[in-house]
Amino acid sequence: MKITSDQINDLNNKHASRLNEEYDQLANRLVSRNIDLNDLDDKLSTFQIAIPSWALGTGGTRFGRFSGGGEPGSLEEKINDIGLLHKLNNSSGFISLHIPWDIPENYDHINQLAADLHLKFDSVNSNTFQDQPDSIHSYKFGSLDHHDNDTRQLAVDHNKEVIDHGERLGAKSLTVWLADGASFPGQKNFRKAFQNLSLSLQEIYNHLPEDWKLLIEYKPYEPNFYSMTIPDWGTSHLLAQQLGKKAYSLVDLGHHLPNTNIEQIVAILMHQNKLGGFHFNDSKYGDDDLTVGSLKPYQLFLIFNELVEGITNTDNITPAWMIDASHNLKDPLEDLIQSVEAILIAYCRALIIDQNALAYAQQNNDVAGCQEILQDAFMTDVRPLIAKNRLNNHASVNPLEAYRNLNVRETLIKERGSKQISSGL
Ligand code: AOS
Ligand code: ZN
Numbered sequence: 001m002k003i004t005s006d007q008i009n010d011l012n013n014k015h016a017s018r019l020n021e022e023y024d025q026l027a028n029r030l031v032s033r034n035i036d037l038n039d040l041d042d043k044l045s046t047f048q049i050a051i052p053s054w055a056l057g058t059g060g061t062r063f064g065r066f067s068g069g070g071e072p073g074s075l076e077e078k079i080n081d082i083g084l085l086h087k088l089n090n091s092s093g094f095i096s097l098h099i100p101w102d103i104p105e106n107y108d109h110i111n112q113l114a115a116d117l118h119l120k121f122d123s124v125n126s127n128t129f130q131d132q133p134d135s136i137h138s139y140k141f142g143s144l145d146h147h148d149n150d151t152r153q154l155a156v157d158h159n160k161e162v163i164d165h166g167e168r169l170g171a172k173s174l175t176v177w178l179a180d181g182a183s184f185p186g187q188k189n190f191r192k193a194f195q196n197l198s199l200s201l202q203e204i205y206n207h208l209p210e211d212w213k214l215l216i217e218y219k220p221y222e223p224n225f226y227s228m229t230i231p232d233w234g235t236s237h238l239l240a241q242q243l244g245k246k247a248y249s250l251v252d253l254g255h256h257l258p259n260t261n262i263e264q265i266v267a268i269l270m271h272q273n274k275l276g277g278f279h280f281n282d283s284k285y286g287d288d289d290l291t292v293g294s295l296k297p298y299q300l301f302l303i304f305n306e307l308v309e310g311i312t313n314t315d316n317i318t319p320a321w322m323i324d325a326s327h328n329l330k331d332p333l334e335d336l337i338q339s340v341e342a343i344l345i346a347y348c349r350a351l352i353i354d355q356n357a358l359a360y361a362q363q364n365n366d367v368a369g370c371q372e373i374l375q376d377a378f379m380t381d382v383r384p385l386i387a388k389n390r391l392n393n394h395a396s397v398n399p400l401e402a403y404r405n406l407n408v409r410e411t412l413i414k415e416r417g418s419k420q421i422s423s424g425l
């Protein structure tokens with residue numbers, strides 16, 4: 001299935017006059033507040049979010065999985081789905097692959113396919129949380145942190161191979177998420193597990209090409225429920241610091257205990273130039289992996305405030321952005337469209353914060369004033385800015401509506417059938 005520019009133009013034309021009215025009204029207001037709309041437009045156009053290859057199929061819980069049909073069965077079909085998204089929203093131009101789920105059979109072909117759809121490969125992900133069918137060692141009790149050297153070596157070698165695969169795709173970073181930990185007190189010696197992990201990461205780090213980054217994800221619990229070997233940002237940061245300048249922490253929004261001040265973590269990591277990657281999702285209880293912005297849009301906005309502040313005022317690299325959500329009830333592509341939209345809205349709202357006024361209010365201990373400034377930006381409906389930006393970039397003014405009008409899912413089901421199950425979680 002392909003979506004053509006003509007199809008998008010036809011649908012956009014119906015919205016054009018109303019959108020222009022809404023845009024002009026908002027633009028006038030923002031210009032009067034000294035917001036540089038050209039700069040904002042450039043920032044929106046260049047902001048690209050990676051879609052993980054495992055997010056295109058229906059996810060599940062440990063209790064069941066209810067496929068909606070038309071799922072991609074091959075890497076080609078996964079890339080094609082991301083191409084459809086990117087054609088609609090012009091903001092999902094990166095793919096994040098999981099090895100060994102997505103090892104290309106033919107690199108030239110895969111690279112060409114991605115290039116034809118204006119997509120690039122972002123961070124590659126290793127998998128030492130599952131045993132592979134032919135494996136002689138098991139990750140049941142750990143991988144990079146394992147007390148058994150052969151098991152640890154298997155996990156280290158796997159990560160090195162993932163880097164090699166990534167190099168052939170033009171990727172520039174490796175994301176390591178570990179399931180390593182313990183579910184019961186006494187099961188592991190914390191100090192030794194950390195030491196083993198540290199040695200393993202060092203070996204992987206030494207294999208990184210000069211222009212690559214190692215992104216270290218942390219998580220407080222699950223699949224282990226007593227301890228995780230990288231439970232929090234402090235541990236991730238410590239490891240990244242020990243390894244050197246190519247190592248960074250990766251923040252996944254769902255990987256914090258309830259009520260954690262994630263925006264503060266973001267600010268400090270950026271201050272240390274150590275925020276390398278970001279996984280977006282939303283949650284009410286734990287790592288719920290729900291649609292971005294579906295529950296806590298204000299928190300997402302506060303996080304983007306720190307991201308924008310950090311990008312402007314620190315030397316931190318631009319982090320690798322990725323959606324890390326799971327789709328149990330919704331059509332995965334509709335869910336991804338909504339997540340990308342929520343990210344853009346939060347980003348755009350953060351971009352229109354009056355930073356000078358905020359700094360002035362902070363200097364003067366004007367606490368009420370600070371809140372007014374943040375909430376003024378948050379309460380602003382920035383959707384016309386985003387829609388207009390997409391219109392100018394020949395993408396869809398309303399991607400979800402276009403997706404439905406163009407019968408994308410129905411066509412995919414016709415092409416691929418209703419039974420096929422995509423690889424992934
Ligand atoms: C797991 O909870 C993490 O969020 C990972 O980033 C990711 O979901 C996993 O690597 C997917 O396989
Ligand atoms: Zn994640």
Ligand code: ZN
Pocket residue numbers: 252254255287324
């Ligand atoms: Zn997660």
